Each structure stands twice: as structure tokens, then as C-alpha cells.
Amino acid sequence: MTGKVRIAFVVATAENGLIGRNGKLPWRLPSDLKRFRQVTLGKPVVMGRKTYDSIGKPLDGRENIVVTRQAGFSRPGVHVASSVEQALALGQELAEGRGVDEVMVIGGAEVYRVALPRAERIYLTLVHAEPEGDARFHALDPQQWRETAREPMPHGPNDQFSAEFIVLDRQG
Structure with missing residues (x-):
């Protein structure tokens, strides 16, 4: 692959x-999950340990990279990183090896917050609802998007709700 590997969010x-609410999505949207799969398939995905735990298994057809400070964390089919920076670097290396142009950051809130300065694209699903919960997107x-x-x-x-698929690109 020639060219730069982009850091992209899917949120x-x-x-x-x-x-999020209590470690889970606060809605049921199978149509969004289908799009999530289409956007991320074949690409490395970076997630925090709590997000991984909420999914419960590695996402098939993708290199899974889990960021955790938990000593000794190991799961079959999962790469482990001790920092978001380490996870993004590994994701870029894996993407280049697979010939894909994006590393997909898939959550949770803290991973998004730390990775935001590196993100160049956001695949955003805007859910037309205002549920209660405990995790917010930064x-x-x-001016930047x-x-x-x-x-x-x-x-x-x-x-459960209607929604829109939006793509945001960083300006400059």
C-alpha cells in the first residue's frame, strides 16, 4: 500500500x-451495527478494555487491539496495548501490512478523548434520541471538522430510533 494510513473514529x-450507559449502548440499532461492520471490516480496530468486555469477543475479519492498563490482560485473537499511542502505532503497522488505509477507533469515551488529536475522519451515527447514560462523546x-x-x-x-450517517473530515 502506498500513502498514509488514516486514524478514523466510528461512533x-x-x-x-x-x-453509553452502564458499559453498553443505550439503544438498539441493528441497521447501525450493519454499517459499523461494513465500515470496519478488514481494518484494525482500536478499543478500550471496557468496550472489548461489552462486545465479549474479538470482532471477526478485523485485527482487534485492546488498550488496557490491566496487568496480564490477554485474550485469544487480540493484540494488547498499554496506551492509546501504542495501539494507534500498532494499528497503523497492521493496516499497512493488510493494505488498508484506515485504523478504526471504536471506543470507549476515554479512548476517543485521548485519540481525538490524531483522528482525521469520523464516521458518526447521529441517533435521534436523548437517552440517559454515563458516557459521552467529546x-x-x-472549526476543525x-x-x-x-x-x-x-x-x-x-x-429503536431513527438516525443519520455522517462523515466528518478534519480540516487543514
Whole structure:
């Protein structure tokens, strides 16, 4: 692969910025999970340990990198990093080896916060709801991000709320 490997976020956030409640997603949106798979398949995914625990297993078809300070953490099919920087560097190395152009950061809130200065693209699902919860997505500076795509999420029969798929690219 020639060219630079981009750091990209994949995040679903409610209109009030909420992304989680008690270690889980605060909504049921199978249509968004389908898009998540399409956007991340074949690419390295970086996540915090709590996000990994909420998923419960490595995501298939992707190199899984878990950031944790927990000594001795080890799971089959998972690369372990002790910092977000280490995880992103490993993700870029794995992406280059696979010939893909993105490393996907998939949460949680603290990993997003630490990785934000390195992010160049955000695949955002804006969920049209304002649920309660305990994890929020860091507010973005509108001067640093521009919307490059927006489309309504196809509303499936099991989707709890409507939503939009938005792509944001860092300016400059």
C-alpha cells in the first residue's frame, strides 16, 4: 500500500452527546451495527478494555487491539496495548501490512478523548434520541471538522430510533 494510513473514529452518539450507559449502548440499532461492520471490516480496530468486555469477543475479519492498563490482560485473537499511542502505532503497522488505509477507533469515551488529536475522519451515527447514560462523546470543535457526507440511516424494523450517517473530515 502506498500513502498514509488514516486514524478514523466510528461512533454512534445521541443528540445529547451520549454514547453509553452502564458499559453498553443505550439503544438498539441493528441497521447501525450493519454499517459499523461494513465500515470496519478488514481494518484494525482500536478499543478500550471496557468496550472489548461489552462486545465479549474479538470482532471477526478485523485485527482487534485492546488498550488496557490491566496487568496480564490477554485474550485469544487480540493484540494488547498499554496506551492509546501504542495501539494507534500498532494499528497503523497492521493496516499497512493488510493494505488498508484506515485504523478504526471504536471506543470507549476515554479512548476517543485521548485519540481525538490524531483522528482525521469520523464516521458518526447521529441517533435521534436523548437517552440517559454515563458516557459521552467529546464535543468537537466545529472549526476543525467539516461534514463531507450525510444520509439517513435506513430504518429497519428492529431499530429503536431513527438516525443519520455522517462523515466528518478534519480540516487543514
